[in-house]
Amino acid sequence: MSLIFAPLFSGSSGNALYVGTGAGGVLVDAGASGRNILAELNRAGVPQSQIRAILITHAHSDHVGGAGVLCRRLRVPIFATEGTWQEMHQKVGAIPQEMQCRVRAGENFYLAGLDIMPFAIPHDAGEPVGYSFRAGRLKAAVATDLGRIESGWFDEIAGSDIVLLEANHDVEMLRAGPYPYDLKRRILSSRGHLSNDEAGLAAVKLAETGCRTVLLGHLSKENNFPDLAFQTVAMHLENAGWIVGRDVRLDVARRDGLSGVYRLEDDNAPV
Numbered sequence: 001m002s003l004i005f006a007p008l009f010s011g012s013s014g015n016a017l018y019v020g021t022g023a024g025g026v027l028v029d030a031g032a033s034g035r036n037i038l039a040e041l042n043r044a045g046v047p048q049s050q051i052r053a054i055l056i057t058h059a060h061s062d063h064v065g066g067a068g069v070l071c072r073r074l075r076v077p078i079f080a081t082e083g084t085w086q087e088m089h090q091k092v093g094a095i096p097q098e099m100q101c102r103v104r105a106g107e108n109f110y111l112a113g114l115d116i117m118p119f120a121i122p123h124d125a126g127e128p129v130g131y132s133f134r135a136g137r138l139k140a141a142v143a144t145d146l147g148r149i150e151s152g153w154f155d156e157i158a159g160s161d162i163v164l165l166e167a168n169h170d171v172e173m174l175r176a177g178p179y180p181y182d183l184k185r186r187i188l189s190s191r192g193h194l195s196n197d198e199a200g201l202a203a204v205k206l207a208e209t210g211c212r213t214v215l216l217g218h219l220s221k222e223n224n225f226p227d228l229a230f231q232t233v234a235m236h237l238e239n240a241g242w243i244v245g246r247d248v249r250l251d252v253a254r255r256d257g258l259s260g261v262y263r264l265e266d267d268n269a270p271v
């Protein structure tokens with residue numbers, strides 16, 4: 001059993017992630033153009049024919065911008081919560097009824113050899129969710145666009161082998177930066193985005209549950225730097241006694257293209 005995890009775009013200007021097994025896979029969000037997502041998928045070595053569905057976390061444009069185009073082009077269904085569908089309709093164009101699939105937080109479903117669990121997240125959109133994925137004993141999760149650390153979503157990603165975890169902003173950069181007051185308040189709120197320090201606290205908790213690869217993602221272009229996000233989270237891990245690079249692999253996902261193809265193998269799986 002193997003699980004492939006390939007962030008194609010990650011940042012506040014566009015998000016898309018491929019998660020798959022030998023039996024195909026899914027896109028989580030399609031917030032870049034359809035053409036650019038297909039180009040990065042190609043760079044990841046994933047044929048378009050592998051895509052079985054597009055899962056949407058929430059209806060913000062940086063998560064759905066290319067979803068309609070890809071649904072029609074690849075002829076695959078879109079999975080989203082009812083609240084996301086309501087906000088997403090005018091952003092994705094006409095989607096055939098049979099391509100519109102509803103998910104609910106807490107109700108798992110199966111696609112492409114993956115046991116997929118949507119879970120509720122605190123964010124300022126209609127019924128937003130993250131997703132965790134199980135393939136045999138392997139587990140992966142995507143947890144971005146989170147206003148605060150809380151047990152509900154954290155329990156769903158605990159024990160993952162690999163997590164794409166939000167490290168959106170440095171609080172001081174955000175406070176001193178150019179964003180209008182209301183936008184700053186929204187980002188800092190409990191339904192906004194996780195800061196680097198909050199990502200550090202979550203990474204420590206994840207490491208305690210056995211997670212050995214943390215990818216920091218959804219970085220703000222204006223209020224963060226990849227090195228700053230990395231150093232802040234690494235400091236939290238090392239203060240808690242974890243050696244980054246030995247005990248825990250820590251990477252920063254790229255905003256503008258493929259970050260890498262992470263291939264997890266379940267060595268204990270029966271052959």
Ligand SMILES: [Zn+2]
Nearest residue numbers: 012060062145
């Ligand atoms: Zn977002």
Ligand SMILES: [Zn+2]
Nearest residue numbers: 058060123145
């Ligand atoms: Zn969002």
